[in-house]
Amino acid sequence: MLGLYLFIRDFSLNHYGSGENMAFYLVSAVLKPDLSKELEQLLRENAFVDLQPFGKVLSHSLRNARIRDDGFAVWEEEDYCTPPLAQERAAALDRFFERLSVALVQAGEGWNRIRDLPRLFPDLAG
Numbered sequence: 001m002l003g004l005y006l007f008i009r010d011f012s013l014n015h016y017g018s019g020e021n022m023a024f025y026l027v028s029a030v031l032k033p034d035l036s037k038e039l040e041q042l043l044r045e046n047a048f049v050d051l052q053p054f055g056k057v058l059s060h061s062l063r064n065a066r067i068r069d070d071g072f073a074v075w076e077e078e079d080y081c082t083p084p085l086a087q088e089r090a091a092a093l094d095r096f097f098e099r100l101s102v103a104l105v106q107a108g109e110g111w112n113r114i115r116d117l118p119r120l121f122p123d124l125a126g
Helices: 002-016 033-044 055-063 086-096 109-114
Strands: 023-031 073-079 097-105
Touching (some): 055 086, 073 097, 073 109
Antiparallel strands (some): 023 097
16 A cells, blocks of 8 residues: 555656645545446546546546445545545546545545455456
């Protein structure tokens, strides 16, 4: 997990500046069942990677998302927007997920909390 934290920190500093306004969230949301395969395919094709400034991190987060027993997908996401994830929601999240909520965490804390849960998309890990 330290490697993931360092990746996120370095990406944030290189792409957003000092990172002073960067926040990290543990996101939970219900994946719309009829769109699951479409989202998985788009992630496989790296369809979100070029969305600026958040595409690489969003893609990484969704590829590594987990699934809780209650059916909610969970992942850690970094963001600098108010309200949280505004750009990500407009670009992709609201299309594929419902009942989305966020909880403020320290960088890497969200991943640590969910690391033992099964992957949402097992074939896409990494």
